[in-house]
Amino acid sequence: MKIKRFIQRIFGAKKQKPASSGLAANPSEKMQKMMAMLSGTREVELTCDQVFALLDQFTELAAQGEDVAQLMPLVQHHLDMCDDCREEYKVLASILHGAT
């Protein structure tokens, strides 16, 4: 699950109990999700519209094997924080991957 991986990335790779569905199953999981979000929160973040404007470029660079987290860190950060944008990125990446 994406949020689990995000939590692990922030707090270390401790084993997490997999959630049974897309819904946060219990208060502990909600708390984990919220704290992961707070931990990742920065003073300045790109919005969904700003990321959408850059997403095609970002996805092509990633598909070419470039270090996009280094090249476009604010986009990468937004994708870590925003499930909707991350989902769109992954679909776009799979399209580019399928087209090659």
Add this chain to the structure above:
Amino acid sequence: MDKRTNEAWLADLRAGGDRQAQALEDLRAIILRGLPYAIAGRLDPNSPESEALTEEVVQETLMRVLEYLDSFEGRSQFTTWAHKIAVRAALTELRRVRWREVPLPEMEMNEETDTSYREIADDQANPEEQLAQTEMMTRVNRIIMEELTDKQRQALKAIMEGFPLEEVARRLGTNRNALYKMLHDARLRLKKRLEREGLTPTEVLSVFERART
């Protein structure tokens, strides 16, 4: 005919007449090849709903491509830009369909009754850990009640429940971009308040992690 340059795409789509019609037809075929990646795992690809959604998304994408053609800056392949528009349109509709029957979580509007973040502690924890977890949930809940507006709390709760941002925005009568900004403000407020109370997210989490180690 996928091999147009970006400049050729722009020229053809602006040309009007048969030249534009051919470019739109070619772009339509390209978008149709990409859409199965958006639908996969979200909707039965052989269902009538999938067919209808595909047609709707293709039409919408072609209209948007023409509408926003001047905003294409050439930072990617033109077709990637078009796919991006199609993916956004497809996932927006798929999210709406997926979540249309699910009501937004109810909000209790006072600190005493809102148990959103302080229900029962982890049942695998020992009594001492459960007490610590309950106390921490109560503390975090109090901070949420004091720092956030009703709308921020409702949106945050929905996101915690797994709702897509897009769908929460639609239900709250706003748009995804504005909702992200609102939630960013909420997250910043909570993070700063935790800091003022001498807490970090890691420390809060550690209360819930101990029972799992």
